[in-house]
Amino acid sequence: MSTLDRSLDPLHVSYADDPRVVKEAATEDYTTHVVPLSWRSSKKSLSMSWYSLVSGMFYLVTAATLAAVVGTVDTLIGIVLACVAFGALGYIFSGYAAKTGLTVALISQRLFGASGSIVAPLILAATSIYYAVFESSMIAHAFSASIGGLDIRVWYAIAVVMNLPLVMGGIRRWMDKYNAALLPVYWGGLILVIILAATRMDTSAWLAHTPQQAASLAAPGWLYAFFIYLGVLVLMMFTMDFARFGKPRDTKINGIATFGPVFYVFVYLANGLIGIFIAYAAGLAGGISSTAIVDFIVTLLGGWGLFLVWVTQARINTANFYVASTNMEALWTRLFRTRLPRVWAVLLCGAITYVFMLTDVLSYLLVALAWQGAFIASWVSIMLVHIIFSAGGDKNDLPEFRPGRLARFTLGAWVWIGSSVLGALFYQFGGAFGATWSTPLTFALGALLYAAAFKAQSRAALLRRANDPRDEVEDIWEARIRCHACDHSYIAVEMDRDPSQTGQPAICTACAGLSKEYLAACRNEHLSGGIAAADPARQPVQGLR
Numbered sequence: 365m366s367t368l369d370r371s372l373d374p375l376h377v378s379y380a381d382d383p384r385v386v387k388e389a390a391t392e393d394y395t396t397h398v399v400p401l402s403w404r405s406s407k408k409s410l411s412m413s414w415y416s417l418v419s420g421m422f423y424l425v426t427a428a429t430l431a432a433v434v435g436t437v438d439t440l441i442g443i444v445l446a447c448v449a450f451g452a453l454g455y456i457f458s459g460y461a462a463k464t465g466l467t468v469a470l471i472s473q474r475l476f477g478a479s480g481s482i483v484a485p486l487i488l489a490a491t492s493i494y495y496a497v498f499e500s501s502m503i504a505h506a507f508s509a510s511i512g513g514l515d516i517r518v519w520y521a522i523a524v525v526m527n528l529p530l531v532m533g534g535i536r537r538w539m540d541k542y543n544a545a546l547l548p549v550y551w552g553g554l555i556l557v558i559i560l561a562a563t564r565m566d567t568s569a570w571l572a573h574t575p576q577q578a579a580s581l582a583a584p585g586w587l588y589a590f591f592i593y594l595g596v597l598v599l600m601m602f603t604m605d606f607a608r609f610g611k612p613r614d615t616k617i618n619g620i621a622t623f624g625p626v627f628y629v630f631v632y633l634a635n636g637l638i639g640i641f642i643a644y645a646a647g648l649a650g651g652i653s654s655t656a657i658v659d660f661i662v663t664l665l666g667g668w669g670l671f672l673v674w675v676t677q678a679r680i681n682t683a684n685f686y687v688a689s690t691n692m693e694a695l696w697t698r699l700f701r702t703r704l705p706r707v708w709a710v711l712l713c714g715a716i717t718y719v720f721m722l723t724d725v726l727s728y729l730l731v732a733l734a735w736q737g738a739f740i741a742s743w744v745s746i747m748l749v750h751i752i753f754s755a756g757g758d759k760n761d762l763p764e765f766r767p768g769r770l771a772r773f774t775l776g777a778w779v780w781i782g783s784s785v786l787g788a789l790f791y792q793f794g795g796a797f798g799a800t801w802s803t804p805l806t807f808a809l810g811a812l813l814y815a816a817a818f819k820a821q822s823r824a825a826l827l828r829r830a831n832d833p834r835d836e837v838e839d840i841w842e843a844r845i846r847c848h849a850c851d852h853s854y855i856a857v858e859m860d861r862d863p864s865q866t867g868q869p870a871i872c873t874a875c876a877g878l879s880k881e882y883l884a885a886c887r888n889e890h891l892s893g894g895i896a897a898a899d900p901a902r903q904p905v906q907g908l909r
Contacts, residue, residue, distance in 0.1 A: 373867035375836055376846035382853040392706050393534035393609075395690045396697055396874040398858040399465040401841055404611040405535060411622040412544035413535045413683075414606050417599070418631050419550045420680040421502050421657060421673075422495070424639030427632075428652045430592060431640045434585030435574040442589025443636045449590075450599065450632070451625030453748070457600050458607035458623035459615045460751050463762075465857070468604045469694035470765045470873070474758075475746055477825065478767040478883070480777030482698050485691035487739050488601050492688035493713055494733055496681055497720045500524050503677040504721070506658050510670045520721045527681040528714045531689060532707050535609055539682050546675050553665070553672035554638050560664050561645035570644035582797040593632065594803050595737050600744045605687055688713040701878045731792075734802075738787035741803050742780050742810035749814045750776075758826060760840055766860045767877050768886035769829050775821040776814060783810040827890035831861040833870050849875035863889050 381402055389403060405413070430439040464471065468488055472481035503526075504519040514522075530542055581588045603623050610618045620626060643652050646660040662669040689709040696704040704712075750763075758764040787806025790798045814821070837843035837856045844853040848862065848869035860876055861868040864885035876882050 371867070372831060372861065373848075373869045375833060375870055376853070377837060377856075378844045378846075378853055379842055380844070382844060382846075385852050385854065388852075389534075391532060391534060393690065394465075395467065395693050395706055396469075396703075396877070397854055397872065398470070399608050400855045401611070403609070404462075405540070405609045406611075407614050407617055407622065408544075409540040410535070410606070410610055410614075410618065412540040412547070414622055415547060415627070415630075416539065416543040416679045416683045417602070418547070418627070418635070418679075419676045420499060420635075421676060422498060422680075423631060423635035424642065424657055425652065426592065427636030427639040428643035428657065430589045431573060431643070432652050433575060433579050434581070434589055436571050436640055438585030439589045439636065439640065440633075441586035442591075442593060443632050445586070445590040446593035446632050447625060447628040449594070450628045453597075453600055453744070454603055454623040454627065455619035455625075456748065456751060457603045458610060458619050461604045461607035462610035462612055462615050462618065464765075465608050466604070466763070466765060467608060467690065467694065468601050469691060469698075471604065471747070471763060472743075473765045473767060473770055474763040474825065475743075475750060475774070476777035476780055477773040478770045478877075479772040480774060480780075482695070483739070483780075484601075484743065485695040485698070487736050487743070488598070488605075489688050489691035489695055489713070491598050491733065491736050491740065492602075492684045492691070493717055493720065494736075496524075496527075496684040496688060496713070496717045499677045499681050499684065500527070500717060501721055502655070502658055503674055505655050506662055506670055506673040509659060510662055510667075517722060521718060523677070524714050524718050524721070527678060527685055528710055530678070530682050531685045532710050534706075535606070535686070539686065543679055543682060546679055549672070549675045550679060553668070553675065557661055557664055557669075557672075558638065558641060561642060565645045565647075570641055573640070573644055580796065582795075582800040588800060591800055591803055594741075594807070595734075597737070597744045597803070597807070598740045600747070601740065602683065602687055604747075605690060606683075685710060685713055685717075697874070697877060701880070703874070703878075734791050734799075735788045737803060738791065738806045739780070739784040741787065741806045742783045745807045745809075745811035746776060746780055746814045749811050749818065753815065753818050754822070758822075759832075760834055760857075762857065764826055766858065766873055768860050768862075768882055769827050771825055771827065772887075774825040775817045776825070779810065779813045779817055779821075783813055827886060828893060829886060829889055831863075831868055833859040833861060845870045847872040847875055849879065 381400070394403060427439060427443065430442065469481065469485040472484035475481065476484070500520065500523040504516065504523040507522065508516050508519045531539065533539070583591065607618065607623055639657070642657055642660060646656065658673050661673060665672060689706055692713055693704050693706050693709040696709065754763065764770060783806055786809065787802050790805065791802035794802065833845055834840045834856050840856040843856045845856050845859045846853045847859070848865065849871055852872065854872045858873040859870050862871040862882050864879070864881040871882060
């Protein structure tokens with residue numbers, strides 16, 4: 365620890381969780397804070413919450429559609445490559461998230477600056493909502509086709525409302541238990557579909573299926589299939605928001621089994637094989653759609669088929685709405701400088717999902733996802749390079765993420781925006797070649813540019829600040845420091861001194877992001893060479909980027 369400045373207010377330190385914080389965390393899940401070690405989940409609990417993403421008609425439909433375009437063999441080769449690539453990325457990203465306890469929104473502050481990072485939660489919230497629209501539409505269609513009696517808009521509302529209570533309690537309170545109970549139902553139901561389809565239809569040649577007419581693609585079939593899966597790199601952002609609850613001692617097993625190769629064998633390969641088989645058995649080779657596969661399952665199993673479809677969509681939508689709501693909360697806080705409780709964030713995401721379902725969403729959903737996919741591919745590549753290049757972190761073996769110790773915009777922000785826009789334009793105007801290659805080229809471009817700018821980015825991103833509360837405690841992960849703004853105590857990892865207040869009392873990351881006075885004072889301190897100004901309000905910030 366450094367010598368204490370006698371002009372500073374003493375820190376209010378404790379070594380037990382603040383009961384008020386624990387009570388809030390039951391629903392908030394430390395959405396705008398670092399996850400303390402005391403709130404980390406067991407391997408089993410975390411895996412059950414994360415494995416909600418295994419079930420989804422999206423994976424079945426994607427594989428079946430690709431098999432219709434490039435054939436079963438090329439599709440499976442692409443899937444295996446995707447399992448390898450995503451498995452490796454999942455291992456790396458989950459380990460980093462467990463080490464730091466940071467959300468996508470918080471780590472993005474280090475990459476792009478305190479202000480430049482605001483796009484990250486926006487992109488992730490929007491993408492999660494789009495996926496929720498897709499999955500909720502499937503269950504609404506199944507209910508309408510099987511039960512009927514109500515307008516489809518009513519079924520849309522029912523499909524959305526059924527999911528919202530399941531994510532209000534967060535990962536530790538309900539999601540893990542709910543998804544653990546329904547996981548056997550999902551796999552058992554799909555196995556039953558396979559058995560019945562195999563006994564009633566001729567499925568002998570499904571593995572050798574080839575398209576009736578070769579498609580005009582800008583890449584070999586197997587590579588085209590791999591690139592399609594690469595378009596779902598948003599799962600790496602999902603990984604960050606879930607894996608931050610992992611215990612550091614479980615990093616290896618979580619990296620392999622929960623977020624890494626084992627998970628993708630189930631989510632891509634197992635689901636892909638099942639999707640191709642079902643589509644072939646149903647005779648959908650020339651007209652595959654999500655609703656057609658749902659209809660086939662319901663026709664084959666009757667009421668149990670409807671239940672299986674509900675289980676499939678309900679499980680994956682817990683993850684969609686969870687990520688959407690946590691990032692909506694972070695976005696709202698940054699935009700309006702006021703807190704939005706996560707329960708209200710869940711309701712807001714549900715309302716937006718329902719409104720989208722009432723529109724002709726499919727007419728623009730794919731284009732929107734493609735444009736957002738460029739930003740996501742670039743974000744993932746930049747994050748990967750940052751993890752590799754900054755093994756020791758900025759301080760205390762951690763990246764700096766506290767808003768008052770970072771520039772408003774970093775060079776990384778311009779790298780992200782530039783590579784993403786170029787990728788989106790390439791997709792939009794590059795014809796078949798652009799549509800096929802935009803994601804891998806955007807990924808490569810973002811990585812190369814960020815690697816080239818890394819040293820300059822690191823020098824310019826950090827503000828010159830004195831008086832760090834981390835230096836005043838023995839263990840930054842165990843010591844809790846009381847925030848003068850909200851009067852709650854959080855771990856020292858996220859705490860800062862507030863130079864806008866006499867005595868520079870401690871302030872937590874969430875409150876720091878809300879205070880214009882704090883941010884202005886921090887930048888004035890930086891401009892004065894790391895010495896806190898006596899009266900920050902009299903020294904306006906000029907020219908800092």
